[in-house]
Amino acid sequence: MNHISFNLAQLHQYGSAFYDFLGLRKRFFVDQLGWDIPHDDDVEMDQYDNPTAFYSLVLRKGRVIAGIRAMPTTATWGSHTYMLRDAVAGKLGGIPSTIINKVAVSPNVWEATRVVISDEVTTQADRSLCLSLILDGVVDEAKSKGATEIMALCPPSFARTLRQIGYGAHLIGEPYVNAHDGRRYVAMSMPAERKMPLVAKISAVAKAAHAAKATHLSQPQPVHAPSVI
Numbered sequence: 001m002n003h004i005s006f007n008l009a010q011l012h013q014y015g016s017a018f019y020d021f022l023g024l025r026k027r028f029f030v031d032q033l034g035w036d037i038p039h040d041d042d043v044e045m046d047q048y049d050n051p052t053a054f055y056s057l058v059l060r061k062g063r064v065i066a067g068i069r070a071m072p073t074t075a076t077w078g079s080h081t082y083m084l085r086d087a088v089a090g091k092l093g094g095i096p097s098t099i100i101n102k103v104a105v106s107p108n109v110w111e112a113t114r115v116v117i118s119d120e121v122t123t124q125a126d127r128s129l130c131l132s133l134i135l136d137g138v139v140d141e142a143k144s145k146g147a148t149e150i151m152a153l154c155p156p157s158f159a160r161t162l163r164q165i166g167y168g169a170h171l172i173g174e175p176y177v178n179a180h181d182g183r184r185y186v187a188m189s190m191p192a193e194r195k196m197p198l199v200a201k202i203s204a205v206a207k208a209a210h211a212a213k214a215t216h217l218s219q220p221q222p223v224h225a226p227s228v229i
Helices: 017-032 083-088 124-144 158-164 198-212
Strands: 002-007 054-060 063-072 109-117 149-154 184-191
Touching (some): 002 124, 017 054, 017 063, 017 109, 054 124, 063 124, 083 109, 083 149, 109 124, 124 149, 124 158, 149 158, 158 184
Parallel strands (some): 109 149
Antiparallel strands (some): 054 063, 063 109, 149 184
16 A cells, blocks of 8 residues: 545645546445435545645555545635535534534644545554544644544544554534435544554554454445535
């Protein structure tokens, strides 16, 4: 596995990686979960894929197998800001306007969305490592810009997953059930700070994956629920 990160000004340096990430998103969020979000036959892309966004991806043998999108909460592009803020403003169908109690507009706070890991990644250890690598990429970028916090809309179980790979997380809203896929989602926040070096993290991921085998099968978990524009 190898990790890459970029914004739209830099995506030409990585061949088709950005387009491949959009394709991976379409296969998961649209084809599997049935989300009503902008897409065509090949890719999913929305209003938050704009020059304020940052991308962190994992490739294996040249194929994009995991990725995440992030942006500062100061971001604006046309009539849109970032997803949670737009939801509170009533601009997004499907996400309640009460999803968070307080809207952040600060360079200290970033939002992460569209986390996805390919079904080609079949082991719990490899899925956890992919998640760790893409989150590390976002944390490094956000921290370099002065951020101290990253928030996202995720399944409640995601908080436990984050703790297993070395990131603390706490809830910043109340869960709700999404009408499109029937899953529960909740807003949560974590520090923009690595808790352990990669070598130690790989070991922790392997131990967590071994323990998880006895209790559940690994399932893809989307970060943020669908929005109807």
